[in-house]
Amino acid sequence: MTDFKSLGLSEQILKAIEANGYEAPTPIQRDAIPYILKGEDIMGLAQTGTGKTAAFGLPLIEQLLANPKQPVSKGARALILAPTRELVNQIAQNLISFVRGTPLRVASVVGGVSINGQIKRLSRGTDILVATPGRLLDLVDRDAVRLDTASFLVLDEADQMLDLGFIHALRKISALVAKKRQTLLFSATMPKQIADLAKSYLTDPVRVEVATAGKTADKITQRVHFMDQKAKTDFLVDLMSTRPDDLSLVFCRTKHGAERLMKKLVSSGISAGSIHGNKSQNQRDRAIKGLKDGSLKVLVATDVAARGIDIPGVSHVYNFELPEVPEAYVHRIGRTARAGADGDAIAICAPEEIGLFRQIEKLIGISIEVASGEVPADSRAVSPGKGRGGGGNRGRRNGGGGNGPKPGKRSFGAPSGGNDNENRGRRQQRRRRTAAA
Structure with missing residues (x-):
């Protein structure tokens, strides 16, 4: 059975993994981590509850530790975007547990709370910034954060991030992030039109698919x-x-x-x-x-x-x-x-x-x-x-639903078989996503 050590992670990261009770990597972790460590752009597809945060978080932390530098004032070395406050908070909590005992700092910014405290925390910079798009752009408009120092961009729940409710914000944000960067997209679902759009943010990506699009957890x-x-x-x-x-x-x-x-x-x-x-x-x-x-x-x-x-x-x-x-x-x-x-x-x-x-x-399916x-x-x-x-x-x-996007030229991993708000349609979805962020 593959263990975390065989994935190329350092002893420091392995100790953090052990301290968090991880024993063996999940399929998405096993298949994605080596390619992320190599600097590849990734489009990762895996069921919810299978450890996607660790799949991108662990190799991201590994690379930041391997290239130690002090974050610039108001800057971030890595940016992680997620569509809801709850998901941002969850990702940040997980990453904080992984970087315990290291010099790395993790900050999170979401709407619905005072922006002044967030401005103060970001003034000295951070290694990893986890954010909802709306609040992040508020901070950009106030000149409270700079993104050009971020050489890593992660979109979690990428299908929703790339849907109409967030696409304009995402275009603004991606233009502010360093041009030379590694981009990682992860989600449990990836409709074809969203997958096609995602390609404009990635450079020759590795598609890591450990579950057919739309497949629900076996248990x-x-x-x-x-x-x-x-x-x-x-x-x-x-x-x-x-x-x-x-x-x-x-x-x-x-x-x-x-x-x-x-x-x-x-x-x-x-x-x-x-x-x-x-x-x-x-x-x-x-x-x-x-x-x-x-x-x-x-x-x-x-x-x-x-x-x-x-x-x-x-x-x-x-x-x-x-x-x-x-x-x-x-x-x-x-x-x-x-x-x-x-x-x-x-x-x-x-x-x-x-x-x-x-x-x-x-x-x-x-x-x-x-x-x-x-x-x-x-x-x-x-x-x-x-x-x-x-x-x-x-x-x-x-059955294999076959409704998700087909693997591209570079496809790795073993698919596992089978696949708020009264108006309907896209206007409703945009309002829902804006409220969530």
Whole structure:
């Protein structure tokens, strides 16, 4: 079995890995780290919960340590961009644990908190800066940060970073980063049009693909309940009341819907909180902390939480409303079955959502088990059976969705089989992403 030492990491980094409890590299770490250490641009595709932060963070730290220099005032030697505050905070926390005992400094900047404190912290420079695009551009406009010293650019959840909600900000930022740089893109999903756009930011990239685009984690059991929209709330309350000790995430499409559902759960005796774009950063942080320490059992969220919440104890993800972008389903249910654990993903689908449901099944390349209710008559048949992403003899469950971008000329790694806000479409997505950042 490949170990971290064989990947070319130094003893200093190996000690940090051991201190953090890592034993063996995950497939994305195993396949990506050697190429990053060689200075290659990377397009990395791997399921959520498989260690993408360490896959780019460890070799990035290795290279910074190998070329020691003091960060210039207001400068950053490496820039990592992520679409949500929660994901930025998670990445920064992980990197801080990796650089403990080294001279490297990690800073993070997100919206929703005072910008003055961030300006002060950045005044002496930092080695690694993790940021949301909106707040970073605010700091650039105030002449509080300079990016021309950054020789590394990382886009985490690159599909969302390159979607319309962020593309203009990203173009501005990439023009400010050093022209001679190493660029790393990582995501769990990469629609073809986004993959094509990504190529304009990369130079002869190595494509490291350890899961087919859209493939869900093997240890997530997926089920769907069909019912009228008006019946959903009572159904969810009844279902959760039978499992009072579970840690669960519930996803809604809108901020107001998420808040309304959270209040209904609380009034029904369920310890619940909410996280969405109308919440301050302190409120969002407290809600996540509550789920982590067990004082909350349920967190109701919009897609602001679909990327960036890493709580190993989350056993259930409920799609109270299906997402309008099918790739968001993959990120939502990826909040469970983290770090090798099992998890359950339960969708509650109204007749008017059947089109969205079809798109999700097409993307993930499996038929999701129908747990209750009648499939709307105009839909194609949904096969019964356990909906585990990589199961055994389950027909299309095994299947290779083939809907993701095809590997390019330089493709490495072993694909593992199978694949807020009332207006719809891209305008809705832009507002959601702006609120998240």
